[in-house]
Amino acid sequence: AQTVTQSQPEMSVQEAETVTLSCTYDTSESNYYLFWYKQPPSRQMILVIRQEAYKQQNATENRFSVNFQKAAKSFSLKISDSQLGDTAMYFCAFMKDGAGSYQLTFGKGTKLSVIP
Amino acid sequence: DVKVTQSSRYLVKRTGEKVFLECVQDMDHENMFWYRQDPGLGLRLIYFSYDVKMKEKGDIPEGYSVSREKKERFSLILESASTNQTSMYLCASSPPRINYGYTFGSGTRLTVV
Numbered sequence: 001a002q003t004v005t006q007s008q009p010e011m012s013v014q015e016a017e018t019v020t021l022s023c024t025y026d027t028s029e030s031n032y033y034l035f036w037y038k039q040p041p042s043r044q045m046i047l048v049i050r051q052e053a054y055k056q057q058n059a060t061e062n063r064f065s066v067n068f069q070k071a072a073k074s075f076s077l078k079i080s081d082s083q084l085g086d087t088a089m090y091f092c093a094f095m096k097d098g099a100g101s102y103q104l105t106f107g108k109g110t111k112l113s114v115i116p
Numbered sequence: 117d118v119k120v121t122q123s124s125r126y127l128v129k130r131t132g133e134k135v136f137l138e139c140v141q142d143m144d145h146e147n148m149f150w151y152r153q154d155p156g157l158g159l160r161l162i163y164f165s166y167d168v169k170m171k172e173k174g175d176i177p178e179g180y181s182v183s184r185e186k187k188e189r190f191s192l193i194l195e196s197a198s199t200n201q202t203s204m205y206l207c208a209s210s211p212p213r214i215n216y217g218y219t220f221g222s223g224t225r226l227t228v229v
């Protein structure tokens with residue numbers, strides 16, 4: 001079974017600064033996908049960024065980027081130029097590749113507060 | 117705009133009641149999921165369905181059942197609600213090739229008193 005660990009229950013960052021959220025995972029699979037989801041106070045879970053394990057290049061989406069270290073099983077999220085709207089719970093998630101694979105396994109989340 | 121709609125945002129039920137949580141998606145997705153979200157525990161999968169009338173247990177199915185009679189609708193049923201089922205319930209859907217992740221509903225916060 002896969003496990004996803006987010007070691008930082010809460011973090012804060014000043015507006016316009018950069019913050020990095022940590023995520024590690026444990027799996028014996030060689031092909032898989034990793035995700036970061038954002039859940040603002042409105043509760044709607046929103047996909048932030050996605051990484052395919054077979055790609056060495058780190059994914060980026062505007063101000064959001066990841067540092068994917070496959071050997072270390074690490075998948076951190078960097079938010080640049082933090083904005084007040086980035087205040088949310090952030091969840092790291094894992095999904096193995098292959099037929100019959102349906103389940104996303106989530107970490108416990110990191111609560112990020114952006115301070116004006 | 118594609119959507120996953122959960123019928124209730126807040127729900128209060130009494131212990132022992134039969135509770136239905138409804139979820140409807142308009143994206144013609146094959147896969148649908150029910151997760152439970154609790155502080156400090158993250159999201160835990162209760163049940164999922166990869167086709168009409170098909171269902172699979174997730175990590176915490178005890179005390180729950182599901183129904184999927186139509187492709188667009190996936191219902192979570194608490195046969196006899198208990199106070200330890202007080203939680204946030206999130207529904208999600210995805211196409212068959214789900215490596216692009218899920219689309220989530222806005223959640224139902226259920227309180228059992």
